[in-house]
Amino acid sequence: xxxxxxxATVALVALVLAASMIAISGQxxxxxxxxxxxxxxxxVKREWQNIWSLFDKAASDAIADDISSAPTxxxxxxxxxxxxxxxxNTILAEFENCTVATISVNEASPxxxxxxxxxxxxxxxxxxxxxxxxxxxxxxxxxxxxxxASPCTITITDAQSGIVxxxx
Amino acid sequence: xxxxxxxxxxxxxxxxxxxxxxxxxxTQFQVVGPDEAYPASERVARDYAIVxxxxxxxxxxxxxxxxxxxxxxxxxxxxxxxxxxxxxxSQSSIDSEKYCKGIG
Numbered sequence: 001x002x003x004x005x006x007x008a009t010v011a012l013v014a015l016v017l018a019a020s021m022i023a024i025s026g027q028x029x030x031x032x033x034x035x036x037x038x039x040x041x042x043x044v045k046r047e048w049q050n051i052w053s054l055f056d057k058a059a060s061d062a063i064a065d066d067i068s069s070a071p072t073x074x075x076x077x078x079x080x081x082x083x084x085x086x087x088x089n090t091i092l093a094e095f096e097n098c099t100v101a102t103i104s105v106n107e108a109s110p111x112x113x114x115x116x117x118x119x120x121x122x123x124x125x126x127x128x129x130x131x132x133x134x135x136x137x138x139x140x141x142x143x144x145x146x147x148x149a150s151p152c153t154i155t156i157t158d159a160q161s162g163i164v165x166x167x168x
Numbered sequence: 169x170x171x172x173x174x175x176x177x178x179x180x181x182x183x184x185x186x187x188x189x190x191x192x193x194x195t196q197f198q199v200v201g202p203d204e205a206y207p208a209s210e211r212v213a214r215d216y217a218i219v220x221x222x223x224x225x226x227x228x229x230x231x232x233x234x235x236x237x238x239x240x241x242x243x244x245x246x247x248x249x250x251x252x253x254x255x256x257x258s259q260s261s262i263d264s265e266k267y268c269k270g271i272g
Contacts, residue, residue: 006179007178007179007182010179010182010183010186011182013186014182014183014185014186014189017186017189017190018186018189018190021189021190021193021194022193024193025193046215046245050247050248053250054248054249054250054262057250057253057260058250058259060253061250061253061259061260064253064254064255065255065256065257065258065259067255068255068256068257069257086259087259090259090262091248091262094248094262154255165253166253166255168255
């Protein structure tokens with residue numbers, strides 16, 4: 001009788017201990033999985049931020065290059081738009097997980113150009129069960145000052161940050 | 169060993185089995201502990217890399233290094249950077265730079 005009691009006790013302890021270990025192990029695995037998902041989400045956002053940063057610079061580059069293409073040191077909205085779309089598409093080609101719906105370029109007032117990127121989306125799928133998508137529609141506003149005409153000086157300032165991006 | 173008391177053979181075997189199982193799971197827990205599952209320093213390294221890339225700063229300017237990849241003790245991320253804007257009618261270069269930070 002006594003032998004049976006101790007054996008049963010030890011067996012019960014063994015079961016409880018094993019069950020506890022399995023539970024802890026399961027929780028750890030779940031934690032690791034969640035950590036992986038969290039990192040994946042951050043990666044997609046970083047990818048989006050990287051594109052945003054490149055678009056910001058490319059917008060000023062498009063303006064500068066359109067001005068340089070004109071013999072009279074001037075730009076046209078149509079010319080800037082065409083270059084911007086071309087430059088933005090070159091950047092997008094580097095990021096296979098990101099797309100843009102539409103790109104529009106408008107001149108609110110002389111010397112103030114706004115680039116609107118509608119639906120800049122970065123999206124990744126993980127084994128058909130987890131999808132990360134980061135989407136926003138950023139705007140880039142640039143101020144252009146041209147002094148003189150062939151030769152001329154060109155100053156392009158990022159209106160949102162105040163940083164002078166082109167000064168030649 | 170007094171048969172019939174706590175040190176019966178089957179009880180001793182049960183203890184051994186429990187010890188083995190506990191050791192196995194404890195080892196597994198150590199390997200995939202939460203700290204190693206997603207180290208904060210790796211996130212910091214990647215954030216620094218993005219900021220550095222946007223500001224046009226080198227890895228060393230951001231307090232991180234440009235050490236070659238393949239080192240398990242470093243978290244690395246590749247950032248695309250826009251080249252200096254030239255008024256030349258063509259798009260500036262888009263270059264990639266790898267930023268790395270030690271994982272401690």
